[in-house]
Amino acid sequence: MDKLERLYRQVIMEHYKNPRNKGLKNKDGYHKVHIKNPSCGDDITVETKVEDGIVKEVNHEGSGCSICCSSASVMSETLKNKPVEKALQIKDEYLKMLMDKDRDETVELEDAIAYVGVKKFPARIKCASIAWKAFERAIKESE
Amino acid sequence: MDAHVIKKDFPILKDKTLVYLDTSASSLKPNNVIDKINEYYKEYGVNVHRGVYNLSYVATSKYEKAREKIASFINAEFEEIVFTRGASSALNLVASSYGLTNLSADDEIIVSELEHHSSVLPWQNVSKITGAKLVYVPLNKAGRITVENFKKVLTIHTKVVALTYISNVMGYITPIKEIIKLAHEKGAIVCVDAAQAAPHKTIDVKEIDCDFLAFSGHKMCGPTGIGVLYGKPDLLAQMPPIEFGGDMIDTVEKEHATWKDSPYKFETGTPPIAEAIGLGAAVDYLDNIGLKTITDHEKKLSAYTIDKMKEIEDIEIYNPNTDTGIITFNIKGVHPHDAITYFDGDNISMRAGHHCAQLLIKWLKVPATLRISFYLYNTVEDADKFIKSLKNARDFFKEVGF
Numbered sequence A: 001m002d003k004l005e006r007l008y009r010q011v012i013m014e015h016y017k018n019p020r021n022k023g024l025k026n027k028d029g030y031h032k033v034h035i036k037n038p039s040c041g042d043d044i045t046v047e048t049k050v051e052d053g054i055v056k057e058v059n060h061e062g063s064g065c066s067i068c069c070s071s072a073s074v075m076s077e078t079l080k081n082k083p084v085e086k087a088l089q090i091k092d093e094y095l096k097m098l099m100d101k102d103r104d105e106t107v108e109l110e111d112a113i114a115y116v117g118v119k120k121f122p123a124r125i126k127c128a129s130i131a132w133k134a135f136e137r138a139i140k141e142s143e
Numbered sequence B: 001m002d003a004h005v006i007k008k009d010f011p012i013l014k015d016k017t018l019v020y021l022d023t024s025a026s027s028l029k030p031n032n033v034i035d036k037i038n039e040y041y042k043e044y045g046v047n048v049h050r051g052v053y054n055l056s057y058v059a060t061s062k063y064e065k066a067r068e069k070i071a072s073f074i075n076a077e078f079e080e081i082v083f084t085r086g087a088s089s090a091l092n093l094v095a096s097s098y099g100l101t102n103l104s105a106d107d108e109i110i111v112s113e114l115e116h117h118s119s120v121l122p123w124q125n126v127s128k129i130t131g132a133k134l135v136y137v138p139l140n141k142a143g144r145i146t147v148e149n150f151k152k153v154l155t156i157h158t159k160v161v162a163l164t165y166i167s168n169v170m171g172y173i174t175p176i177k178e179i180i181k182l183a184h185e186k187g188a189i190v191c192v193d194a195a196q197a198a199p200h201k202t203i204d205v206k207e208i209d210c211d212f213l214a215f216s217g218h219k220m221c222g223p224t225g226i227g228v229l230y231g232k233p234d235l236l237a238q239m240p241p242i243e244f245g246g247d248m249i250d251t252v253e254k255e256h257a258t259w260k261d262s263p264y265k266f267e268t269g270t271p272p273i274a275e276a277i278g279l280g281a282a283v284d285y286l287d288n289i290g291l292k293t294i295t296d297h298e299k300k301l302s303a304y305t306i307d308k309m310k311e312i313e314d315i316e317i318y319n320p321n322t323d324t325g326i327i328t329f330n331i332k333g334v335h336p337h338d339a340i341t342y343f344d345g346d347n348i349s350m351r352a353g354h355h356c357a358q359l360l361i362k363w364l365k366v367p368a369t370l371r372i373s374f375y376l377y378n379t380v381e382d383a384d385k386f387i388k389s390l391k392n393a394r395d396f397f398k399e400v401g402f
């Protein structure tokens, strides 16, 4: 259970209990994407606002397991105020890390690195990626 | 029956650390079923109903012999058994064929919130197309379908009653015989979802007098990709096929064709031959042990487990009075998907989610649940390992701050 413990102890519980950037603004200039995992009930909406090529805001709302909810919070904190290109790059590297694919270790994942342990639990990779995929779609759709 | 001995029949259980508690989703397969499937592919793996050569004759007779075994398994007749891909396609066949041709806007269809999606969504579709009204039997406080509540929704407009025999989440047995009798008095037909019943309890279609009954092979020691629809012969005879093609025809003209009699008019294309033969072997296996013995074994295990679970704090059991080997629960404050990873770490396979029964999950007012289900290969030691893991999981999640 050691690896499970490490997984939960770090950032995950902190963000699960105290999510950052939670709650949608639902205003003009924001782009919203809703993703649902019907098999487990994870349900996340991510909202982004881009200004002058900078991700000005990332908000989220939803329900699900601790991995899903905390990763939405960590994602929002990590990607907020980054240039769009940089944010998408971090997103790519994060997803590669989850899938245990070769990645560019020079790209700083900040707190999101805590999810490195998820690759040991293949059934949970989806939980950890859903918010990040919603972010990706929100950016692509708003472009 | 000694479950320790039974375990030896199931090759997956060679892994002595594995505790398999997800039979409600799919059961494990015994050697005799696997061997039978291999026998088909190795010795007479050709098409059925077509070749006039000896091998095809062998394959055809084994395939039809399986139908005969399955018929007698539920006390039906040979021609009342239609092979399908599974319970889902059997239930869809009833709705798309019987439902769409017989229902109209003034009619009512009785279903329940206990249904698996495959027992309610086909009728939701019939309702959308024909205008017939979907009516839900109110569940009682425990989440059961009762005869009393059924009477409240049964009217002269009721044309179809589509209910589950055993709930895949609550493990309750529906008083189906009484319900069928009442429905028939009003002229309605009853379609029974027996996906969770066929593997675990004796079914006698003549005794309960159901009009249709559906189940899947893979939940009862059989292969995936095969299921059964039982139908009363007069109903099957009047129903149109919903799939057309080879094997199901009598004669074919340019503008017109005629069909074989049931069951063949519902079985177009090359059927799942190995799977049907494999299901025949599964029926042999279950018959040999006896359904009654299996029912009692599961009931004993679930009663034992529930008693132990009640001693653990922070465990919420949603069906403490289950009639079967199915137990649905949560650890308070812990999302089932977080919990399941813990159990997986102890090599305990079980289910987390909404179990293809979102209406019931909504009725329970929870986001999702954990579920364990016992079968003939589970032992008291399995139950003890589960209980131990459950305690540890509860402690673990408390520790890390849930």
Ligand SMILES: Cc1ncc(COP(=O)(O)O)c(C=O)c1O
Pocket: B024, B025, B085, B086, B087, B088, B089, B116, B118, B119, B164, B166, B167, B168, B193, B195, B196, B216, B218, B356
């Ligand atoms: C009660 C019930 N009905 C129907 C089904 C559908 O069976 P299948 O997926 O084999 O078609 C299931 C399986 O989960 C079930 O538990």
